[in-house]
Amino acid sequence: MMKNQHLTKFNASALALPALALCTAAMLSACGGGGADNAAEAPVVLHAAPLATGSTTLVLDPGTLPAEDAQRMAQPSFHMAPIELAAPDDHADSATAPVHAQAVPTEFRHLSTRRLTMQALQGRQMEAPRGQSQQAVAAPAATASVVATYTPAQVRAAYGLPTLPAAGSALTAAQAAQLGAGQTIYILDAQHDPNVAAELAAFNTKFSLPACTTKSIAPTAGLPLAAASTGGCELAVVYSTASGAMTSTQPAYDAGWASEIALDVQWAHATAPLARIVLIETADASYNNLLGGAKLAKAMGPGIVSMSFGGAESSGTTSSDSVFAAPGMTYLAATGDSGAGVSWPAVAPHVLAVGGTTLHYSGSGLRSEVAWSGTGGGVSLYTATPSYQTNAVPGMGTPARRTVADVAFNADPSSGQYVAMIAPGSGTVRWGSVGGTSLSTPQWAGLIAVANATRALNGKAALGAPHAALYGGIAAVPGTYASAFADITAGSDGSCAACTAKTGYDQLTGLGTPNVSSLLSTLSGLTIAAAPQVGSASIQGTVGTALTFTVSTVAANPVGYALTGAPSGMSITSAGVVGWAAPVAGTYAVTVTAKDSKTGLSGQGVYTVVIAPLSAPVLTSGTISGKVGVALSFSAAASSANPVTYALSGAPSGMTISTAGLVSWAKPVAGVYTVIVTARDSKTGLSGQAKYTVQLTNGGPVITAAAMTGVAGKPMTGLITVVDNGASSVSITISGVPLGMMFQSSGLSVMPYWSAPVAGSYQLKVVVTDNAGGSAQLTIPVTVASR
Template sequence: MLSACGGGSNPADQVASGTVTMQMDVPTLPSAVAEQVATPFSQSEPSPDAEPVFTPMAAGTNTATYTPAQIRAAYSLPDLPASGTAVTAVKAAQMGAGQTIYIVNAYHNPNAIAELAVFNQKFALPTCATKIIAPTAALPLAAASTNACEFSVVYNTAAGGMTATAPAYNSGWATEIALDVQWAHATAPLARIVLIEAPDASLNSLLGAIKLANSMGPGIVSMSFGAAEGSWTASVDSVFTAPKMTYLAATGDSGMAVSWPSVSPNVLAVGGTTLNYNGTGTRSEVSWSGTGGGISAYSATPSYQSNAVPGMGFTSRRVVADVAFNADPATGQYTAVMTPGSSTVNWMSVGGTSLSTPQWAGLIAIANASRAQASKAALGLPHSALYSQLATVPGTYASTFADITRGSHGTCSTCASKVGYDQLTGLGTPNATSLVNSLTGTNASAAPVVPSAAVSGTVGTALSFTVSVNASNPVTWTLSGGPAGMTISNAGVITWPTPLVGTYGPVITAKDTATGLTGQGTYSVTIAAAKAPTLTATSVIGRPGVALSFAATAVSSNPVTYAISGNPAGMSINTAGLVTWASPALGTYSVTVSAKDTKTGLTGTAVYSVKIANAGPVITSAAINGTVGKALSSSINISDATATSFRISISGVPLGMTFSLSGMNVIASWTKPVAGTYSLKVVVTNNNGLSTQATIPVTIK
């Protein structure tokens, strides 16, 4: 869906008039088809919130309903300038300035201007001045503004003229109009938008709206509706051939199917994907299961759909889609909708190929504006450039499009996405900055690709990381939108000597030194508050007069200094955290060890329990000897005057030997000894943590 321009209304501000005489063929529909009704390709549901709740684009958090800023980031559209910032001619071109987008729809939305204004205010988008185009105004229109958005609404007749009579209201088409206008504007915020409302949804009336757009002059026509194709479609293809005009249409929302007008070889057919983007790194997409597309039953294969296009293969008919964008209602985008007569704004989460189409129209507007900056003509029909100049060059294809290789929209043999072209998403979804640069350049050279990434750091610790880039030639680096103190070197190394707590989104631009093409990537830099060093407390056991040592190891992002307190005389700690006591004295001590971060000054502590006890238990036992088959019994004595309990472990026990306790003795019994030599390992640990062990030989002859 496309967004529209919002802003104030000034009825006295008329579009400049001029007189131009034009002559062209006027296509007409067969009478049996003219009254066929088209369907808007949009799906919507109430937003989960009465007002949009902007989901933080933190790593690992997926957004269910996307804002314009999130969509721009996901598809690498140029960043919008901050409010109040002077906009250069180049930046204005990146926002579609000087271009016109014609939104063709049926019926009337009386709130289109108000809805757009609310949408712009909510998402901090440029406002649009309302321009009145009188029904008697001379056509074509004067050139669009090169530094501001303008929004106009006109009503067409079936013959392609203008009328002062507004069509009737239709709630479904009104929602379609809202999303088309708002998301066209969100994509190309300085482009002029002219909403053309047909008197009804008949193909005859909608064809009249397209004819009116052609008469109004150069621009991009966005059509988010469709009807089943037929043998008649070729008879009206000429309506999509006006000079300096680009035509886009949605492929539909009912899975594998072919519809008009997207089937026309002169129309850029836009399919849909399911978008998954968490604000950092590269977006993830699969083909939306509801997207239209397929092989036409009537239209011949256009020349641009050749075997040279990866994945295209041989086809006897025109195949749609050509390109794609987010369309799944489950990954929808915010749209403001108002009921006639009410000032209440209802926020909808919209989807459908109606959503993807106006955004591609905005992208073409940006490309045309950038081409105008380079003194080049508008793209017109863009198929040849997209298929032949970009998709057939492997490096260029990879940088300008994201090839969608997963998903299906039916059970037919061509209904699954695959590497290269497929009928669900065409060539794929746009990497917008790289695509516009390639369409603007003198050739199909690929712009540098700067993958987005997430970086984390800590306050007080210098941050440094290297930006990656895919480029055919050496690049120069620039950094924008970063925090104070963050810089980038000629080698693409970003440094920040004194990071501050927060999350930042610096934009890194790589410029190809040979072609001048640029690519951008947004890094998510999260600086966490400094943490004190951590120490893990433990218990230490020793014996009187026997030298004791243990290590206190701190976990810290920076070097630390150690200190000790509450320690008995003679106990000390060195710079590595090693605690030593040459001659421990009998007793139990609570010793506090502290570790201080040398950069942040934060300190962590832990209390160690040091127990110095008398000599531990004593094991007394003679060697055990016996004869095969003759029962034996032997006693193992345990003694310790200071202990109150013991834990006894015996290993190396031959099968059949059992043990029992009798006072301070462990009785070993073996009913049927087996010939051999065995070794019992006895370990005794008392309640003070002191232990001893003994090895007792067992010989059976």
């Protein structure tokens, strides 16, 4: 036996892999122990990076659907032949055995296979008679009197997957990787299948596949999930909300979706038997809820998400594209089972769209396939052509927009594959021959899981979105393409010009079906040349201020930049810094292209540059009120990006304005004045004005007097002063005067005089009126003490 070989038991509990210890050494200066050398070290002078002059606005993409699209309903993409199969033999080594053939009862041959369930078949309550489908293309029914059904071992042999080791045998790390060890496959479906674990157990037992341990994930569990076990399959079921969270609320049962769930789980497991499977069930089949399930998978990630459902695309469904783009995540979706046509989410540019074929395999030699008549495929009406779909791919041409399918696998229910089904409340396992692009999708998910496991063993990152690898790394390389894919060149799914399979890429089967051994060998060592990713943003600047900003670019290698649609004078440096010395007012859509210097791949982003015109200082007009003779001041400060100078016009004598925009008048004179304040920008020369109406009115008389005190028999005096600015005549009335007191006036002053005061307390009430109707009054206390 080889030494230092890491082994695990097939179907055992663990795969012993060496732990990786990550050590980080922190190198610190001036920490002591440096002796005299430390003193000689020159200080490090740090210089701050220059600041961009343009402000950046990023539009975040939550990946939400418009209301009308959120409520659309998707349909599962499975077909079942109208026959309940006899239970397959308990025979693990069926790879070379003839495919099972079973006659379809005559009375069932007219039935549609689309979304046919075992319950409906048993009750002879069919979903739709053949030819009465509401779809544009009639669903294929059991066109032959005999249905062929393949076992997992036969499918593995036909497509070149490695033979399953005998139960209990020891596996090397490489062998475990070929079975998807350490990877997670998310099965995203609507509604609920209460017997999914029991169905999978029956399937595993019948075909000698590794058993799966059922695991529970609490709705409150922290995300992302812990890494998947490398020693065996695990099955977990979670329920998702439209927001992408987990919930404890179990969805309602639906026979059609339960059939879809059974199919997806069993054949993802048959393809990657050691991968962890997380079944995500949504409350219903609305786009909004299914998108929430995709968001939950992303939060749980990394992993592969299998979506065997679809519905109509629209201009609104493109708003969800960002949900299917995440590092370490692969999303796959069925292209549909109604013939030529495009469906969501398969059409999304980051989703691998899986079409279908009709398989013929005798148990030895090469398989043969034609495009299945029910497979979907076509050109999107709304999604732009992705960078990976170029004329470098044979047969691709120059597509007008995103074109599906990308790849294919067996999908015809007449060349179907076994699925175990258990009705609610029953323990009886029934077997169906199931197909549809629902069948091809989870098997491709399993292949990606195996590829990722093998890449991980080789120290390479997960494929993520595999399009660049499949199109650019394989299909664009003639010898590699012929080895990794079987090119499907026959079969049709409609009557359109592009509805027939052909050499190279076609809409029915994409690049073709996988020659798995060669495909995995290529993918396991492939360094994926990803195009640079250039961000998009809105940049705000101002006329007269030089504009600078940095383009956001993610690239594996150095890139060169180019600008398209840039205004005169705008340029970009090799570091991705855009500059414009003298911006001109306007809005500009500038496309930034970053080209990888090694791979030649390019990425683009659009920067919307908005240059605001120069604006004059802004002042606010108003009405100012004051009183004659009372010092007046008010602020006329302007709003401006630069310092300003102020000037007054129409101002009365004595009114001034400060450098801060404060208007002052020490001795206001009665009247109404229209004063114009002009503020001039010291940098741009632009001026702004405001009109102030200044109203100065007579304030009325003001009386000032102190209390009078004296001693009986001794003369006493006082002083009453009146101020009444602007008045032409003033009169004063004094009441409460003790006998003997006299008054002498001079201007606006009155002097009380009492030559022989009498002891007591008195109150002089003084009332002053003027010709303008103003008045004032004051009470003056007079206190005379006895001798």
